[in-house]
Amino acid sequence: MSNVYYQEKFEDRHNGPRAEEAKEMLAFLDVDSLDQLIEQTVPSQIRAKNQLNLPSALSEVAYLEKVKQIAEKNKVFKSFIGQGYYDVNVPGVIQRNVLENPGWYTQYTPYQAEIAQGRLQALLNFQTAVSDLTGLEVANASLLDEATAAAEAMFMLYSARKNKNANVFLVTSNVYPQTLDVLQTRAIPFGVEIRVADITASNLTDDVFASFIQYPAADGSISDYKAFADSAHAKNISICVAADLMSLALLTPPGEWGADVVVGNSQRFGVPMGFGGPHAAFFATKDAYKRNIPGRIIGVTSDSNGNYALRMALQTREQHIRRDKASSNICTAQALLAIMASFYAVYHGPKGIKDIASRINDLAKLADKAIQSLGYEQTNKAYFDTLRFHVGDQAGTLKGEALDNELNFFYHEGTVGISIDETTTFEDIQTIVKVFAKIKGKAQSDVDLVALAKEEVSSIPSELVRRSAYLTHPIFNSYHSESEMLRYIKSLEVKDLSLCHSMIPLGSCTMKLNATTEMVPLTWARFGGLHPFAPVDQTSGYMQLINELNDWLSEITGFAKMSFQPNSGAQGEYAGLMVIRAYHESRSEGHRNVCLIPASAHGTNPASASMAGLKVVVVKCDERGNIDVADLKAKAEAHSEQLNSLMVTYPSTHGVFEEPIIEICQIVHDNGGQVYMDGANMNAQVGLTSPGFIGADVCHLNLHKTFCIPHGGGGPGMGPIGVAAHLVPFLPNHEIVEISGEQGISAVSAAPFGSASILVISHAYIAMMGGEGLTNATKTAILNANYIKARLENHYPVLYAGANGRCAHETILDCRAFKNFGIEVGDIAKRLMDYGFHAPTVSFPVAGTLMVEPTESESKAELDRFCDALIAIRKEIAAVEDGEADQKENVLKHAPHTAEVVTADEWNRTYSRRTAAYPLDYLKANKFWPSVGRVNDSQGDRMLICSCPSIEEYAEIEA
Template identity: 50%
Template sequence: MTATTASPSTASVSGELVFADRHIGPRGDAVETMLRHLGYATLDDLVDTAVPADIRQSEPLELPAPRSEAEVLADLRAIASKNTMKTQMIGQGFYDTLTPPVILRNVLEDPAWYTAYTPYQPEISQGRLEALLNFQTMVGDLTGLPIANASLLDEASAVAEAVLLMRRSNKAKGDAKTVLDADLFPQTISVVRGRADALGFEVEIADLSAGLPDGDISGIVLQQPGNSGRVVDHTAAIAAAKERGAMVTVAADILALTLITAPGEQGADIAVGNTQRLGVPLFFGGPHAAYMAVRKGLERSLPGRLVGVSKDDAGTPAYRLALQTREQHIRREKATSNICTAQALLAITASMYAVYHGPEGLKAIARRANLRARTLAAVLSGAGVELVSDTFFDTVQARVPGRAAQIIATAETHGVNLRLVDPETVGASADETTTTAHLAAIAAAFGIGDAAAKVAEAELEAGRELPDAVVRTSDFMTHPIFHSIRSETQMLRYLRKLSDRDLALDRTMIPLGSCTMKLNATAEMESMSWPEFASIHPYAPAHQTAGWRELIADLEARLSTITGYAGVSIQPNAGSQGEYAGLLAIRQYHLAQGDDARTVCLIPASAHGTNAASAVLAGLKVVVVKTAANGTIDAEDLDAKIEAHRDSLAAIMITYPSTHGVYDADVREVCDKVHAAGGQVYIDGANMNALVGLGQPGKFGGDVSHLNLHKTFCIPHGGGGPGVGPVAVAEHLVPFLPGAPAGASNGNDGTPVTSTPYGSAGVLPISWAYVAMMGGEGLTNATKNALLAANYIASRLDEHFPVLYTGNKGLVAHECILDLRDVTAKTGVTAEDVAKRLIDYGFHAPTLAFPVAGTLMVEPTESEDLEEIERFIEAMISIRKEMDQVLAGDFTVEESPLRNAPHTASAVVSTDWDRKYSREQAAFPVESLRQDKYFTPVGRIDGAGGDRNLICSCPAPEAFEN
């Protein structure tokens, strides 16, 4: 591709068009048109003017030559073939499952679901909000606790969040220790210890079946079933903890809770866990949707997102994200969590699995897994093998002194992976895919003769199920949605109905600043669900995962090249986790240097909101640096803060380009000042889409950056997750990259931040394919075209909505902030009114009120073609004309189509239309909408109402039909 993109690139050797020409929207005459409007002869002229020379990289990206879609898919087939597929009975929190094909194809593989954004604009998110409310209802019912969130990142970090919630909420015992039961999964213990070390509180590991340890206790964490497979009646332990003033969290297997007494019914305050086994593939460790449910009174401390029920302006029931003021970009260093990305797509998958099977179906699956476990236990004990526990749900552990490794190796030859608990102990976990043939293979591996016959006999005579004391007697999932859909026809139509209510990237440009909603190419997505990738257990033996480890190592190497850093870890499950991991690396580096007093983190006032929360979680103290009038870091205030904290300065966190959408020209100077004072420089990589191929943060002053693979590197947002937030570091910080939480090493030694060595590995083939198909030149041209599109929009709209911040010669980076404050002051029309009115034009709104209240931040990305960009510009200009109608007195702001937007079909066809503007202006404000028109299912939603209804005192989904 040439600098001006004057024409499509020539075909590759395979005969296919170069993928970059599929990915980048503008081409040929469109690029020339945009450049001509901006007054530049070539794309390189524009880039050279916008991007400061002293951050520009001198050499092109040294990446392998771009591959065609067919070539990359063939490469991925070859890589996947190096993974060995076995029947996975390792357990340890991860289990094989059967994803109903109707859900696999119509949720996980459907762009209507996977290209959607987080439902901050609820009117165009009613489908996924209903799906997430189904998830919350399922979790709340199964855990016996009234309030559940809409998913967390993974089980281990969810337990860590629960520990912090207990410490915040138990003010009487706030400084006391947290006690973890010794029967928790080892990866959970590892991640919680990392959080505790960073924040400086005590964690004790104890066998809670023997009673509580001495001393003041803030909270305890139990597991049901335990790491050993043991099922325990925790009622007495929970009561004893409450008598000591401690709070209680139970990490519970979601499927087991269909048979086992719910944590809430036993007195727990909090329940957490993983919903992976509800139809979500293993994915070599993720992405999987964790959950958290809490007792009443803890809802305002609950981390993550929460769907509430409200009404629209016509009184129709409507869903929205509740407790919006807890959003981390508002609370900053006072945030209760740094969570920004959840696991919405996987939570929706799990919820639909529950909808499809219903409570009786889930019980049947659980009983079958339990029967298989009881059968195996009977065969083993009948052969004289000692069992670790005589109570279990799905996991049987056996003591086999001196034989564990040999038994596991033999089982592997029979096609089954078992768990090596320790040199003396073997574990086997049954699931919905387990057959009697699998049990016979395990029995044979233990040296039991005539295994198949003994398994068949044992299954007929398997002993009693769970102990009476733990058997669940309460009903769950009583809502009609879990009882009304059983046929595939019903499921298909339900999924289509919900997706039709939403606006996602498959329908329209999503011009969100800071969020980089660009093409998620089908070729990138295709391999994600291949069994050779999706069916691999995160703790499978290393010799079975050669393909996964090759892909991960290669992706990490390519990301190192792109960023200019020495090392990368892809373990963090989200950008917020990447921030946390990077700051932990900085903190641990200082401690290793003996600089334990370096605890201050400078954060500009304009920084991403999670920055401050992540710094606090990493044990750092936040000091805010002012923003200058032009949107850059206030140099005078920076100097003063550095001087005031010279001996305690740990780091500065800066976003580059800045959150204001501008390349600050003094970034090297800022980095040099912090380094001179002994601090490290964290460059937030959220805006990396403006840097790839043009500048490398590791070369212009950064010591660490996180990347957002769900932004710059094409992993879809999925309606609010999955995300991956790799952390990239300079050479001196490599030893502090996140290590493996359990099992084999991932090559790093730092504090683990997730449940598995490689985090959400399942979505990594998407980014690998993107980088492989684009190549260095394609990636660089993508960045250049992102700059072109943003500057074209900024220039076209500036006379209607002034661009708040600009850089050299009035140019912006990859996004621009439109300032509505003056017109709001004159007319009363707010930025939110504009956001809602854009829905009537078929657009998702830009980022609202961040980083500056009263503004809209627009990021078109490189994937949008000129026709779509012009459609957005036309909509914005049309909306400005409606503002002028308010200014002219045609109608008041309250009477305007802006304040009454969005307009539903039912409102437009109502017989009592009495508004001061026509139905035509309401529904078809521009001509192009007459043929292809999206009508939102609800009108403007009452935000405060959603905060008052956090759980299902809500109407049945059928209420939407009336």
């Protein structure tokens, strides 16, 4: 037969098992076909009757051609809009070796510190750079964006306020509009009043608990706030500052003039604008707040051999511990982007950063002098990079002329804002001057820019000039040639286990293939170079991509519409609950404030419910891990007058398709509530069923799980929400870019479409898989999980299964009995590193267990390798049980084993070096060595060091 119509299917590249392997796996499961396995796994009452109605799958080559045509519809004008987003020069050594490198973007969140030392060091560098530049003692490892970081600061200061009767957050009138928008959203559930006013001591009334300052201000002006901060502190009022990180190379850092918290966006440090994200926000604060700081903190400790080691410190998964009492629902960050920003700081160093900042300021001063010489009034007497000119009724004419020259400015009430960035050139200033000159009937040649450039003027008052040093640690002063930088990046990369090395079998985290073709368009200028507030006629490509993704995800979920604004899964939870809140209020039922949550739920669920102002009522689970329907019904009826919603994960957190899910949804609806479905486990639903079909009203999707956006070492993520038709009017809006109707809730994230640039990854995945391919991926994920379950259930008890003994896309191995012999589940996790694997999810949702999710992307060979490792470890445990190995001195308790330990001159262990390092033969050909021994968690929390330590500081820790 002729092959002229042959087209390679991306599906065959995405799914791991080959056809013959799948047959072997099905035979092992004693079923005749994949469809028979699905019938045994997915309850018949929820199985979709129709196939997904999606466009035919494209080949990788065809998709790249299609997305190239989409990208060309975006017009990348030179952006001088500013407002927190700036064009950048991404150093090639960072773009190629970090952003485009699966050794960096496929890593998981560094919960297993021993095989994550590289990204932990890069994130520690980020914390150090932020701490240095802001002038504060403690910084975290990134948050989602500047606006949500400001909201986290507001809540932290509100919770810590000394005057418990104070409920006013005093916000400068010169704030970024998107930040104010998000602050207003987050303030509503807690009864916090956002009072927008000038930053003057007279506005520090007794009902104010904290004040928020933009520095430089939204219009670009800079002021001295030291006296204001002193007045506030005298009244026990805290100061939060949103600062431009680049400006702090020249300006007095807020920590030196009285800020208690400094937040902002590190996007200027080498991360493209990307139509709004992803970008790493930062959060720095005083040492007094180090145990209140939201998000993740990387801390310094030592390992079992006394060597320097890093780990995530303090409340690394606080929401899973405190649940509805958690101070934040944050479950992810922007680790990959923080890593890029940290490498930018390392590569340029203090001198390079100051040179870039000075050049920005010099070009701003040149533009200021030139345009004022044409007769325009510039409002900012003191500024870093942003000018504001009065143009009155000429704004429209000037805008037209600017667009003709492919320039975007910021227009506001008869003024034109111009923000200079590191990509601005002398030639750009010439073009800007030409535009302003033409409006005055003059020519650019009428202004002698060369002469003006020689005039020495200052735009920063002496009292605001930075005098303190920053980035003084050797790390920021050692790697300034590309050779040295390349080697430094690689030296950290090799310390980390990623999907480049082996499967990462984490339950509820879906570490599947992040295909190269999906990633390629991400670095194209026509996606990376757009400002999120660019004129709509310049963003046609993004609008097409977003609209197509909206249609496809709506089809997949069974919902009417999506909102892409939430930029993490937890943000999606929060946004969904706020949409439900708005819906109830529209029906004069704003009193509905009870949220039912199963005891098995992800910890972010109750934390998000609390943030949305809801009262959490826990629903019991039965002995099989399923929702206790009788208890649910009783509690729904008992709270029927106040019932707001049910938050339910499906398949369940225990990895089971619960049979009565439709009945569960109906019970909630019958009692006036809405059903919020957590989409963490959507990888087991796509093409087989859907939240809308089951009966949910809203569901968030973790695009960084089911839809292939990489985890990036702990972020970026995207958590768009899909809603049923009656909730569409309440989807999030945005202060600057209108994306919803009049009833839409205010913004939940800074950018209108969240981290828009990474949406192209999910767009690519769906376009190349098609409806049939997506369904086959779901079936294969279920096959792989059940194969692992069948291979391991005679070695480890499996906790939960469905009615026919099948699991969904993940399975839970019970390790609790080993504790009787001194073996903890953590010991198994550490020993797996010696076998070259990241551990499954440890002790969640049940303490003392391992939750395994293989995903559809792993081959039978890789699944067998993983199972062989766990079976070998089970034999090692048996040796302890039988008394052949000591309960304290055994290979599990000493795991992981580093090359340094195994090759040491002395070896006094009760087992051989080969047992330690090469317990199975496959390791001889490809061994991943943990770079440190078991880290000391308690030491790291007792003596918290969360910036690059000096020799003296580290000596103190070792002591």
